[in-house]
Amino acid sequence: MDTSLEECRYLLRSRYTPDWILSWQGTKKNRSLRGDGVLYDVEIGQKFSVDPLRPNPANRCVPIYEVTPIPESDDKVIIVMPLLRGHSSPPFCTAGEAVECFRQLFEGLSFMLKNRMAHWNCINLNMVVDATGFGIEFDVFHPVFPFMKREFAGYAHFKTRTRQPVKYDFIDFDLSRYYDPSIRQTPRSSDVGRWQGSPRVPKFQ
Numbered sequence: 001m002d003t004s005l006e007e008c009r010y011l012l013r014s015r016y017t018p019d020w021i022l023s024w025q026g027t028k029k030n031r032s033l034r035g036d037g038v039l040y041d042v043e044i045g046q047k048f049s050v051d052p053l054r055p056n057p058a059n060r061c062v063p064i065y066e067v068t069p070i071p072e073s074d075d076k077v078i079i080v081m082p083l084l085r086g087h088s089s090p091p092f093c094t095a096g097e098a099v100e101c102f103r104q105l106f107e108g109l110s111f112m113l114k115n116r117m118a119h120w121n122c123i124n125l126n127m128v129v130d131a132t133g134f135g136i137e138f139d140v141f142h143p144v145f146p147f148m149k150r151e152f153a154g155y156a157h158f159k160t161r162t163r164q165p166v167k168y169d170f171i172d173f174d175l176s177r178y179y180d181p182s183i184r185q186t187p188r189s190s191d192v193g194r195w196q197g198s199p200r201v202p203k204f205q
Contacts, residue, residue, distance in 0.1 A: 042077065
């Protein structure tokens with residue numbers, strides 16, 4: 001796996017290399033404090049990652065840069081996306097920053113619906129921020145513990161959203177559905193099974 005990714009110009013964290021040794025092995029350190037210690041619907045994600053939808057400023061679907069097959073697997077792939085973190089991390093500093101977050105997210109939902117796509121799972125876990133802006137001139141954060149520096153050498157420091165405006169996106173389209181405009185369809189909660197946020201929203205009534 002690691003070799004095939006290197007051939008595609010990607011590098012995994014050291015813990016995924018064949019010769020990796022537990023960093024806490026032989027020490028009294030807590031493994032949870034050590035830095036090395038879904039089905040995603042590719043078809044819908046790629047639809048919003050190419051022209052003519054991708055350049056639209058209202059498009060808030062996370063861009064997919066590349067889809068790489070996993071050797072010896074017929075139903076799994078590796079999806080390359082921007083560096084992301086939760087939409088409210090780090091915390092908002094002003095009311096205006098929160099308002100801008102909601103403005104972008106509602107704009108993105110409207111854009112998806114105008115293009116006949118329902119996300120069906122717009123919960124807080126699936127709302128993210130493109131984190132590349134936060135790292136400019138500041139610390140690169142750890143991908144699993146974003147409040148820490150990448151090398152676990154202290155807490156990461158960031159610009160505020162006011163100083164460095166960011167872009168908010170939606171992820172996780174495995175429950176999403178595209179509705180053919182030539183067919184009259186009434187959305188129902190049963191369309192996406194039992195994993196959506198709530199079946200009691202008005203669109204299901």
